[in-house]
Amino acid sequence: MEADLSALFDASRDSNADDEHDPEGQTIAYERAQVTSLLQQARTHLDELDDALARVRTGRYGVCDVCGQDIGAGRLEARPTATTCVAHAVRR
Structure with missing residues (x-):
């Protein structure tokens, strides 16, 4: 996921498209923020799952x-x- 996000950022950085003035769509910055937030939520959930598995192993789940x-x-x-x-x- 992180590699895909990095590739997306690299591709959009090299673009000369001016989406900041497009009244019909979201800006690239907004979409980047959304994707970054979703990635952070996924990381947090994976950390919680890892913690739950550790509790299973130690009998504390x-x-x-x-x-x-x-x-x-x-x-x-x-x-x-x-x-x-x-x-x-x-x-x-």
Whole structure:
């Protein structure tokens, strides 16, 4: 993904198209910002998944980081990367 993003930025940097004045479309800068944001969100989610896998390996998956009680199955189904029970998630 990062290579694709870099290639996109390189290609648009070399372009002489003036999209900043196109009333019909988004600007290249806006689209770059959107793609960059999506990439960051994907990185964050992958980090959360890596953390969840580490908790599985150590036997801590499904255990609240705050109180040590089990995280409910419904919460884990809705958010498999959850690190807290519902009660402590609400307090954050």
